Amino acid sequence: MENNEDYNINYEYIVRYIRDTIKKNDGLLKEMEQYAKENDVPIAQPETIRFIETLILSSKAKSVLEVGSAIGYTAITLANHGCTVDTIERNEEIIPVLYENIEKSGHKDKIKVYEGDATEILSTLDGKYDFIFLDAAKAQYMEFLPHCLRMLNDGGIIFSDNILYKGMVATDELFRRRKITIIRRLRKYLEELCNNDQLVTSIVPIGDGAAISYYKKEQK
Ligand code: SAH
């Protein structure tokens, strides 16, 4: 599997320094980090996961929707903080590992897996969420957005990961022809996030770039 998710747009020495400040995990999360490395499976980068944890705790988010579970690293981290997590994954090879990790984590009651493509699954969901983590096929974020807005609670947050896409979204100098569709779609998606009157969005150059959008449903 091509490990795109692992790309980081920041100076290496900055990333290294920040990572050195982060307390190391032990137990299951550490095992999962090793598994991800050995099997080239993407998991959230250390500074990104710490950022998400900070946002979740400071906004007091309780219910989370995640698009793109992989092996369940973020889902389990957030369940450890007391959140309930609905998470969507389409890769049939990864799903058994995901269930195994959830079982080991002891959070079977908190994490619900939806198997299949998010473009189909999302329209069947009708939950209410405080925090939505988009971490799947980036070309589809625009399609996911109406569902996010439909299910997000007032004052909720959409965290869209990998939105600068190796920096290619920000400058044509890094342009690669076979990435043209994904780059165009991400630019359009960011334009929508930044111009939607119900969203206050901040683009943060962490990891591969993240957009944090606060949802104010009621116009005052
Ligand atoms: N959120 C995870 C990492 C996700 S990696 C973590 O933080 O640990 C991205 C995952 O999204 C991959 O496992 C991939 O199979 C899945 N994915 C990509 N597009 C998808 C789609 N349209 N529907 C469901 N899953 C998708």
Ligand code: MG
């Ligand atoms: Mg990611």
